[in-house]
Amino acid sequence: MTAHAREGGLRTRLESGRFCYGVELVTTRGFVPPEKPNAVVALGQRLAADPRVDWLSITDNPGGNVMLPPDWLGRILGAGPKPIVLHLTCKDLNRNGLESAAWRYASEGFENILAMTGDYPRKGFGGEATPVFDIDSVGLIQMLSAMNQGLPSPGKKGETAVLPKTNFYIGCAVSPFKRLERELMPQYYKLLRKIAAGARLIYTQVGYDMRKSHEVLLFLQNQGLTMPVIGNVYLLNRTVAGLFHRGQVPGCVVSAALMELCERYGRGPDKGREFFFDLAAKQLAAFRSLGFAAGYLGGTMKAETIEEIIDRAERFSLDEGKEFAKEIQFGQPDEFYLFERDPATGLGATGQINRAYLASLRSPHASQENGAAYRMSRFIHDKVFTPGTPGFRLMQRLYGWLEHHPSVARGLHRIEHAGKALWFGCRDCGDCSLPDTAYLCPLESCSKAARNGPCGGSRDGRCEMDDKECIWARAYERLKGYGETEQMLDKKPVLYNAALRGTSAWSNTFLGRDHHAAAPPPSANKKKGESS
Known part of the structure; x- marks a missing residue:
């Protein structure tokens, strides 16, 4: 039975107004011999038969560990009546590999995709794997959305064909459990970017503070957005709690x-x-009472455990759920909340943005991130790299001339790279994102080379690898001093063009070859017969 034919697809269930339950399934490294029982398959089949379970969600190498791919298990369980969600992450595949996987999923009848950047890869065969992160969750969502609309495909003779439309129901994740303002706000701005790219379903990350979970609903309401939000429930034990507490x-x-x-x-x-x-x-019960579309259970491989937890949850009333929302508020010391606290509910107050935060936007504090180097970078960009300015037009003409003098262009490129390497740690990618990231090189300053906003792995403002400050927390601090935080991620998604690697980023900007898509150089610089 294909996804198209299943009774009550995931979208229908989540938009029905009935509180739904989903369960996370984790595959294994290696296969189970045919003569032995497969615990994961047995669990999935039993849950698929449970009328209270609305969908099954299968992970993609969680924690950066090697596992069987999600569609392996999806194919086995796909004949059942329950919708299947396949996770798709960017850590192990480049954009072509991700597109290939998406076509495979679509051809097999899988429509529900949870698109994520993914955790940094861990140890594999012979050592630690090299991460890919060619695109991130925003780029992946944009690609899946483009496939839904009919992906253009260039033909061998110069014609453009439109590939068959897919019907993906695209989910994304958000991490509201960030202690610091400079971590939390970029999470929300990236969420808006994911929605603009085509996400239609939101999962929260794992955390145990209902006030923070509820703020996701308040944020969407404040933005005038309506879509299903799924609350994440991970069954703890003493060992797992310790891992989470230590940030492992x-x-x-x-x-x-x-x-x-x-x-x-x-x-x-x-x-x-x-x-x-x-x-x-x-x-x-709290998620149900607060208006979440569903609860998403993970952390166990036993069907009896899931059944018992759902049984308990179903016995609680809506009023009890609201009391639990007050009870389950295990925040962190000096935690930043976006909304004022409502004394009556213990949660965020609808429409009441944190007053201290609003005051700080009006009168931002001085940050060490706003040093002379950053101020100089902004000044040069405004005068030279901003389209329409005299400096930009001058550089267009210069680089148009350099197109016909390659030896001079190569020398200038060497000077460009040397200066940017000293100033920014430039890796000579050729498709520069310094203006996108407040003049912090994402290849130098981010383990995942994130150009579209933060991943969900940071902790107390530091990268999940714990070797550096999160680039997007730093970018937020820089932009706040200029009143530009709300615009930090409101542009079109950045898709890095690897064809430009090792070429002059300045040339690519001024001649309209990079992702900034600057205006083409003046026609006076063209040879007869050339087109832009």
């Missing part, structure tokens, strides 16, 4: 206060089973 699983947050409870109950005779099951059930 990127993006998953367990605060010190919650960790203390996990330690206390985890030492009990039942190893905390009752506490952890109750916490998960209360989270589901």
Whole structure:
């Protein structure tokens, strides 16, 4: 049975107004011999038969670890009545590999895709794998959306064909559990960029602060956006809580206060089973009461556990769920919240943006990020690299002339790269994103070369690799000093063109060859018969 034929597709279920339940399935590294029972397959088949479970969601190498691909399990479970969501991440495949995977999924009848950048790869055969990150979640969503509209494909004779339209229901993730303003706000701005690119479904990252979870709904409402939001419920135990608390699983947050409870109950005779099951059930009940479209259960490979947690959640009333939302607020010290607290609910107050935050936008504090180098970069960009300015037109003419004097152009490129390497750590990519990232080179300053906003893995303003400050937290600080934070990610997505690697980024900007798509050089610089 194809995805098209299944009763009640995922979109229909999530938009029905009924609170839904999804379950995460994680494949294994290596296969199970045919003569032995396969626990993952058995779990999926049992959950597919449970009328309360609305969909099954299959991960793509979670945590950067090697696993069987999601469509392997999807094909086995795909004959059942439940929608299947396949995760698709950017860490192991370039854009062509991702497109190929998407075509394969579409041809197999899989329509529901959770598009993510993905965790940094971990150890594999013979050592640590080289990450790809050719595009990120925004670029992936844009590509899937383009496939839905009919992807243009150039033919051998210069003609352009339009490929068959897909029907992907594209989901994305957001990480609201960030302690610092400079981490949280770029998450929301990137969420808007994902929605603009074509995402129609939102999953929250793993966290245990209902006030922060609820703020996702308030943020969307404040932006005039309506779409299903799914609350993430990860069943804890003492060991997993410790991993989350220490930041060993990127993006998953367990605060010190919650960790203390996990330690206390985890030492009990039942190893905390009752506490952890109750916490998960209360989270589901709270999500239902707050207006989330669904709860998404992960962290267990036992069907009985999932069934028991859903049973418990279903027994709670809506009023009890609202009380649980007040109870489950394990925030971090000095945590930034975007909305003022409503004393009546303990949650964010609808439409009431954090007053201190608004005041800081009107009178931003001085940041060490706004040093002389940044100010000089802005000045040069405004005078020389901004289309329409006299400086830009002058450089267009210069680089138009250099097109016909390659030896001089090569010498100038060497000077350009040497200066930018010293100033910015330039890697000579040829398709420069310095203006997109507040003059911080994404190849030098980001482990995932993120050009469209932050991933979800940062912790206290630092990269998930813990070797540097998050580039987008730094960019936010820089832009806030100029009142430009709300515009930091409002442009079209950046798709790096690898064909430009090793060429002059200045030339590519002034001659309209890079992603900035500057105006073509004046026609006076063209030879007869040339076209732009």
